[in-house]
Structures are given as C-alpha cells and as structure tokens.
Amino acid sequence: MEAAKSLLPVGCVFDPTDSELVGYFLYNKIVNQLIPNLDYFIPEYNLYGSEEPWEIWDFFKQQFAEECRKDLFFFTQLKKRTLKESKINRTIGEGTWHGEDAGLEIIHENHRIGKKKRFRYENKQSKQHGGWIMHEYSLDLSLLGLDQHDNFVVCRIRKNELALQKNQREKSEQVKRRKVVEADPEKKNKRTKVQKVDPESLPLSILPITTCSDSSTIVQQSAELENDEYGSIISQFGYELEHGDSQQFFDIDDIFRS
Template sequence: MGDNIPVAALLVGLRFQPSDAMLLGYLFSKITNKSRLHVDQEVIKDFDLYGEKEPWEIWELYRGDNLRSGEDLYFFTRSKKKTQNSSKMNRLIGTGTWKITGPPEAITYSQLSAQPLGFRKRFRYKSEVAQQVSQWIMFEYSLDTDHDLVSKNDCNYVLCGLQKRDLKEEKG
C-alpha cells in the first residue's frame, strides 16, 4: 500500500468515538508535532472555531450531517485571549458566543492517576441574532499546564468537539 492512502479509507465501517483521554492525547500530539497514525489529520481538522463562521456553517462545511446523532466534528483551534495580558479567553463565534454551562471536568489517564492530563469544558452557543441557538454544543479540551509533560508555552491550542443536538429527538 502507498504511503499517501488516508487512514480513513483503510478503516471502512469504523466510527471515530475517542475517549476524553484519547482526545487529550491527540491534542498533546498536535502541540508536540508528534502525529498519531495520521488519524488526527484525517478526522480532526485545523479550524478557527472562534472566528466569523456560525456553528451551522461550520457543520455544513465539514459535512456534519453525515454523522449519526450525538457524534461530533472535531477541530484543533487556537485559544484567543480577550486581551494580551488577560487570562480570560475570547469565545466569540459568528454573531454569537460560546457560553460555558458548568465547571471544567478534570480528565485523567486512568482511575489510578490523581493528576489530570487536562480538562473538558462544555459550552452552548448563544446569540441575540441567530435562531439556531439551542442546537449547538461545543466541548473544549485543554491540557493541564501544571502537568509534568506540558509547558505553559505549548498550550495555545485546544481541541474542540462540535455537536448538533437534535431538538426533535429531545422533545419526543
């Protein structure tokens, strides 16, 4: 087989449903430039989720409608601070913003490990202008800068899962 065959083409019928710890592993690989079987390049795209496009435009652009209900689109995106000296992040998107819906959840490699690898935060899309507000959920994965393997300078990327909630299923 040639080296230029994408992994996704070789894994017919396989669904990408990584654990939270696996997603942090992909993020660590991205930051340290150590690719993991090219899966991250095939399934996790580089895209600015804190940019000008609306969630549904991103969903359409990356063919999210081909996914099963509850599956996510995954993206590496750069963190953006509100100001250069701020510790708060800017999470504007299109005409709205990502609003956090609870405290960050610590993610460890195993149940035996006390030190977290990173964190998962859950956000929902909020906009005064757009009508598709309650459909869009984003999970943001970030590495723990206090972890021995992570440098504070390396943490300008996060990995995000974009999910479209089916409001019809929830009502039914």
C-alpha cells in the same frame, strides 16, 4: 483524503474517549509528534472566528458523510481578548460560546491529564440559539514543557436537536400568530386600542330621594344647597316647615319654574 478513509473499516466511526482526545491526540499535537492522517480525523480550524457553527458543520459534514459521524472534532487555538487580559475571546460568528460549567477534570491512571469544559452557542436573535454544543478539552499544565504553550485545545461539536426543534416550533407559532393578526387588522386594533373615557359624556349622578319626617333634616339638607342657584328657595321652604307654617303648601314644580 481517500487514503485516510480506507483506514476505517466499514461500520466504524471516529469516536475517541475523553482520555484519548487529551492524552493522545492533543498531547501529540502540542509536542509535534507525528500521527498519520491526524489532520483528516481532527483538522485544525478556527472555532472562534467569523463563521457560524452550522456553517462549519455543513462544510465538514460533507467530507465525513460516509462515516456517519454524530460529532465533529477540531484543533483550535485560544485567543485572548487583549494582550493584557487573561480572558479568552469566545465569540463565533454573530454569537458566542457561553460556558455552562467550570470544567471537569480528566483522570487517566490516577493522574490528572486535562480538563473538559462545556459550551453552548448563544445568539437570541438567531433561530440557532442554543442549538449547538461544544466540549473543549485542554491539556494539564503539568504535561507541558517549558517551550510548549497551552493555547491549543481540541474541541468536539454536536447539534442540540431538542433545542433546534423547540426553536422551530416557536418560530412556526410566531408566524401563525402574525398571519392571524395580518388577516384581521380590526382584531389587532381592538387588542391594542386604549379606550379613553370622556367624562363629559357620562350622565350626571342622580342623588337618591330621601324621605324625611323630621323638618330639621330638611333644614340641614337645604343648608348644603346654599351655594346652589335654588338654595335660597329651598331654605325658605325649610324655614316655613320648621316654624309651623305647614298649612301653606308649595308645588315643587312651581318653585323651580319660578
């Protein structure tokens, strides 16, 4: 490890181009061409295993602390979901690497040498959701021999600082809202309580008082009250008015008291 560090001059970082990652490092890894200290610069590690991206990051960042790398590079092997399937298993830890594009071709000296795909860490139950980006580089099949396999890829991992900061802000806001609700349970009850209306507690509707000069109107209204317990009294009152017996006056209070 110390010998490999001495190969980098002070102030230099390991930051290869896409063409160098595919055409030099990945190609020589697949064809078993020895590159001095390759395992130090690009170690082989399972990026589709049980460890989370930040756990891998924290472990290897300690080794490259002096180089101040913003990215980490790894060789890893692709694994199919089942022997009969062609789809690759993209799970990592409790999340998954979600593809964001179909891949971009890598061209070197007018020749296609590989492809670059972008992935995003997804786990909606984690505060690290969307906080990690992985670029996966694969070698073009035309460069592979008959006894060589295309399941080896080289990957670059980096933090998505903006997404991590956004997640942190949202988490802090959720904690603040939770504390406010817990501090004032009465407010929570008011917000969640469904008010139920008791129809028996409502006052009876008051019919509007209508002034009628036409006695036939009174008769018509009294007919609507035939089923009422006072309907017969009102009907009789209307009959008296209609047949001209208007000299006989009734005290309405006396009628209902009777």
